[in-house]
Amino acid sequence: MPELPEVEVTRLGLETGLVGAAVTAVTCRTPSLRYPLPSRLLHRLVGRRLLGINRRGKYLLFDFGIGHLLLHLGMSGSLRLVPAASPAQRHDHFDLVFGRIAMRLRDPRRFGAVLWLQDNPARHPLIAVLGDEPLADDFTPSWLYQKTRGRRAPIKQTLMDSHLVVGIGNIYASESLFRAGIDPRKPAAGISLTRYRRLVPAIRETLEAAIAAGGSSLRDFVRSDGSSGYFQQQYFVYGRTGEPCHHCGGTVKSLRQGGRASFYCPRCQK
DNA sequence: CTCGCCACCTGGGGGC
């Protein structure tokens, strides 16, 4: 799915095309994704101008002045700009139409979310519980070090806990730990401040490189302009079980942690 | 608070 970089690339793609435009129609084709679609409330957007698009973690927040449309892409969601007249296909659940252009949400696995937030988005229960933004200035080695005292879970799963730090999914957790030279199985509490001084920049570099590459985490990820794309970002370890490590030439290994696949190089990551 | 596990859903791929 869309991890933070893919959501951010989506946000950037939509922002250019939609901010300042007014909604002319709303189409809900699915009664419910993760939550029921608030179709009655959404129809009140007709005639309203989109003032801005923000991101918090993997959530997108569309500011309409009278409230915010909150979208989450789940595991398989994508948002694209299409001609308003183009026929919807299977799994196209929701359209926000801006004249001749429609922003279309497609989500085959339907883990995504569409919600209407009347009040301050930061106070919404889904947003209020979120952890630090990994690209923000307050995400520092000492902050992460302090927050992980007493956490005996493996660092890989800890990085994926959105209540601690947002936006890092299964792919970029493995990639960040490779860059930092840390074994994904290491308990978070057992990692020294010195090593967090390496991990925090590694997370930033991983996410920023992916944003620069235009989003990459799903084979079927489609950028908001509809182009197929990701400049084939090269993963260091993700999905490369049995292949040679790009750094040391050793063999990339995989294991399961909390029901998900992790990838690492035993020689580079201790 | 932390942890481990389940549920949610669908399409694609491999094995037989």
Next chain:
DNA sequence: TGCCCCCAGGTGGCGA
């Protein structure tokens, strides 16, 4: 060809 099982992905919610 068809069937079955497993897997991918994010996150809320549960009980321990």
